[in-house]
Every structure is written in structure tokens, then in C-alpha cells.
Amino acid sequence: MLGTASQVPTRHRNHNGYLLRWDGEGLLFDPGEGTQRQMLRAGVAAHDIDRICVTHFHGDHSLGLAGVIQRINLDQVPHPVTAHYPASGQRFFERLRYATAYRETVPLTEAPVSGDGVLARTPAYTLEAHRLSHPVESYGYRLIEPDGRRMLPALLAEHGIAGPDVGRLQREGSLNGVTLDEVSETRRGQRFAFVMDTRLCAGVRTLAEGCDLLVIESTFLDEDERLASEHGHLTAGQAGRAAHEAGVRHLVLTHFSQRYGDPDEFERQARAAGFDGELTVAADLVRVPLPKRSG
Numbered sequence: 001m002l003g004t005a006s007q008v009p010t011r012h013r014n015h016n017g018y019l020l021r022w023d024g025e026g027l028l029f030d031p032g033e034g035t036q037r038q039m040l041r042a043g044v045a046a047h048d049i050d051r052i053c054v055t056h057f058h059g060d061h062s063l064g065l066a067g068v069i070q071r072i073n074l075d076q077v078p079h080p081v082t083a084h085y086p087a088s089g090q091r092f093f094e095r096l097r098y099a100t101a102y103r104e105t106v107p108l109t110e111a112p113v114s115g116d117g118v119l120a121r122t123p124a125y126t127l128e129a130h131r132l133s134h135p136v137e138s139y140g141y142r143l144i145e146p147d148g149r150r151m152l153p154a155l156l157a158e159h160g161i162a163g164p165d166v167g168r169l170q171r172e173g174s175l176n177g178v179t180l181d182e183v184s185e186t187r188r189g190q191r192f193a194f195v196m197d198t199r200l201c202a203g204v205r206t207l208a209e210g211c212d213l214l215v216i217e218s219t220f221l222d223e224d225e226r227l228a229s230e231h232g233h234l235t236a237g238q239a240g241r242a243a244h245e246a247g248v249r250h251l252v253l254t255h256f257s258q259r260y261g262d263p264d265e266f267e268r269q270a271r272a273a274g275f276d277g278e279l280t281v282a283a284d285l286v287r288v289p290l291p292k293r294s295g
């Protein structure tokens, strides 16, 4: 959690910003103003960023692009970087990318998002975008790890398969008439979603569905639900209920309005709305581990 404030930074919260480490890759989400310095404080290097995902072009989600992109080039990051953002904000992306003079040393691929769907497939994940509901075009993002197979030692033993034969069976799918399916079970891939700046909508439900870890905005408390829907935001109770209905395992609430004093109230309202999994009220520089595999 690089920053957890909506709209304006406060004494305790930087503008928004999040880094997800997923196997060997780093995905930077919604870098607001000051993200470069927050990365330093969090021990995140420009080298750690492989992909940048921007939900929408409000300043608290994108003003940090200028600094982060220049830093990637200053440090001559040795791999290409890909940036996803709403296609309708192309001009904002270009302005931020070329806000001041610097020398470009790193290939940065612009991969604008113009509708729901798959943005990238790697061995470690499929990255998807889904449209949200906000006054400017906004997309949430979801990573889904491909399902794997979990070998079952008792069944392997029953079929007399041991040692290097296990690897051979995994590679080839069958061995001496025994198929992989007979001695293993599906190991469900893990899921992460990032949902920022939206009213409740179908996109929220799709993104949250079955997530191991959901990072979601809860700008407002429930008593300000009318304000929330006017400005295209969620309340803590709405986020909690959506997470509960989607079967989320670990819920991270963030993007808080400066108008509230007690962060614990966000948790109380999300709990009151039915969410009973693990819950973190985000604070700057806190690390949240992806939950261990459920089975």
C-alpha cells in the first residue's frame, strides 16, 4: 500500500498507489502524486515495475505517472514496461508521460483499454479489465492465476508411481496407462482484483467474484451513501456487502475521504454489512500478503 487517500493527500495518507508482487512480476496500480517517494519508503525500486494499470484519469490515480515513468527511464530498467489505462484518457497519458524533458531509455508499451476483456496472458496470470461506474471512464483490473494440478501422494503410491516418474507423468499427462487426472486434483488458481472509483455495478461484482484478495475503494461511510452515489463512489458497507456476496477471502478497504477521523469505522460498517473474512483497513506502507491457497 503506497498511498491510501482519495482526492488529496493528508498528513498520514499519501495519494493512492499500490504495488502488487505476483510471482516474479510487479504491477503498479493507480500511482497518485508522490508515488515515487512512497516507493522509496516501501523499498520498491523502479526495476520492480513490469506493468502499470490505471483505473481512470483523476489526479489521485494518475498524477504519479510522470515521476514514475521518468524514474523507470533514469534507472534504465532492463525490461520493457506495459501501461494499461482507459483509452478515452489517451491524451492525459501522453501529457503525463511527456510532462517534462528527459531521455527515454526503456521501451514503454501503451496498451489502452477500450472495453471489458483480457489484456494479457502470461504463465502466471491472465489480466482482465472490467468497466466501472464513475463520472469519468474507469476500469477495474483482475488477475487470475491459471488452475494447476495438485498431486495426491496416496493415489500415486497406490499406482506405484514415485520419484522421477511423478515429474514424467506431470509432463506427459499419462504414464503406463495411469492418467494425471487419476492421481491429482485441480488446484484452483488464485485471484486478485483492484476496484477503484465506482458506484456499485456489474463490473464490481464480476471483478470481486471469488477473489482471494480484493483491494477496493470505500471512500465514504454508510451515512454518506447519497454523496457516494452522486460522486461515483462506494461506502464501506457497500464494499463489505459486495465482498461478502462475491466470497472474497481477504478484503482491503482503501481510498478514504479526508473527512473521516476513525479508520476502524470502515471495518465496523463492512462487518455489519456481512463480510466475515479477513479484513484490512489500508494504511500507507502496510504490506498485505495474498492469502495462502484455500485448498
Ligand SMILES: [Zn+2]
Pocket: 006, 007, 058, 060, 061, 197, 255
Ligand atoms: Zn479517486
